[in-house]
Amino acid sequence: MQNIFITGAAGFIGSSLVDRLLADGKGVVGWDNLSTGQERFLEGARQHPKFRFIRGDNLDLDSLSSAMKGCDTVFHLAANADVRFGLNHPKKDFEQNTVATFNVLEAMRANGVKTIAFSSTGSVYGEASVIPTPEDHPFPVQTSLYAASKLSGEGMIHAYCEGYSFEGYVFRFVSILGERYTHGHVFDFYKQLTEHPGHLKVLGDGTQRKSYLYVQDCLAAMLQVMNAGLALKARHRVEVFNLGTDHYVQVNDSIRYICSALGLKPRLEYTGGERGWIGDNPFIFLETKKIREAGWKPALTIEQGIGRTLQWLQANRWVYETRK
């Protein structure tokens, strides 16, 4: 892992990874179509001699293949991460996640690049029957187009590992928080509270239980198992890891953390129901024994992660301007 190609390099997690890998002395090619990515996240990286940014789209296989030339490892992080509105435009998840992942794999094959890390999601377990949910949970039913598209990506990566001797790392993320966070419930709540500090609208009944992980902990976990080359020892040259903390919080807990940090006591208005929207999962909590046994543990709790996120949002209100 010396020359690393990152899709979604201008995104929240992607740009954080760019900085971390450059700090580790790696060469990095950042690839992003800037549809939701932020060029400002790469301002630091752009000063670095070992960084190169190429603007391009995963649906353009030829450009993608050219851009990847000379790399040895791919972090495929680019995705339509807009889970909630998936049903309004099913083509988006299909093209930007499923087709994009196929193209990334084909570009790798064309270039002889064999190592891939993939940001999948805890949502692939659907409404899990076992909680905390282990990686070998019973074959689930997909409840969102987003998760279905990530499941497609996982399956293709497996098949490329088995069939073309790729080395694959599939990471099923809980929601990630931290600096450069640009969507999700903390983002939405902070926005609302900036606009009207006395009133907060909450999707669902607030009892949804969710798990969150701090972005730097997420990056550390990925690098830990990849540097150890764990997939090379796996039966089918692919390893799947849940990434999360061993806690979860209710949306109501999160609201409490946020309001306490901001010193606000808004009136809460709940839309009601145990799901915030169709396909919302009322309880996400992943078993993280496997990644812990690989020698990783998170440095921050969920509350600390939410705190860091808020601090960053307060100092970077410009991100709200970029998102309508």
Added chain:
Amino acid sequence: MQNIFITGAAGFIGSSLVDRLLADGKGVVGWDNLSTGQERFLEGARQHPKFRFIRGDNLDLDSLSSAMKGCDTVFHLAANADVRFGLNHPKKDFEQNTVATFNVLEAMRANGVKTIAFSSTGSVYGEASVIPTPEDHPFPVQTSLYAASKLSGEGMIHAYCEGYSFEGYVFRFVSILGERYTHGHVFDFYKQLTEHPGHLKVLGDGTQRKSYLYVQDCLAAMLQVMNAGLALKARHRVEVFNLGTDHYVQVNDSIRYICSALGLKPRLEYTGGERGWIGDNPFIFLETKKIREAGWKPALTIEQGIGRTLQWLQANRWVYETRK
């Protein structure tokens, strides 16, 4: 289920389903690009006033949507079923299976068609850790592009059932045998024995254990659960069923049945190894308790199914002419 749209209608299973549904008094629109389908399989159906054949490709969403107009149920059977050579052309499984299934779902949505049956595969369990393999087997690793593409299809169907209130039936088939069978090991072995009756080349070491199901038994199983509307009672409006017999045979058993039926004693040449090819699964045997509890059981044993297949191939040698 009165007006039924069948993708892959000129194929082995599709054309058998066309005939069966017409016999049941249903209206049927057959859709096929004739890339591997056989117009001769539809000769009977074409005489029927309630049958209409439309030649078209699943990658052409506009034509697909137009063709589906007025139907209430879709059997999505069209697929690249060429499992063995998937690694030679990964785009084929991706386009003809993954993209095609997305298009079928979008065409359904455009037409307000809500009921779908999907031919998935026992291969989605990869190299299963539990045998016989139940529908809720631990989240598997995909070992072929074919299975990965079927897994993609399953996931999208789930998400459409949950998100758009579709009614979904996912059937994970073992290998299907019977009249109009045009590829697979019986097809290959009979071809070889016709060309050189004294010599049979076998991929792998002959100990691979596989399960087979007779095509009419397969159709009866699908219609049984769909007529009962079982998915409407399911938590996410989708039901997954394994379809197979409660037996398996070794490739060597199958060779014995075939040679005995043909009165031949060829010299056997094994290519060796427990897998016939990369991604071949040395042991496929599905648990069929769920579909049996729905009131179905197969009429034919695997040996009887192989017998029917051979009889049909002997009477229809023309199919070999159509396949190079």
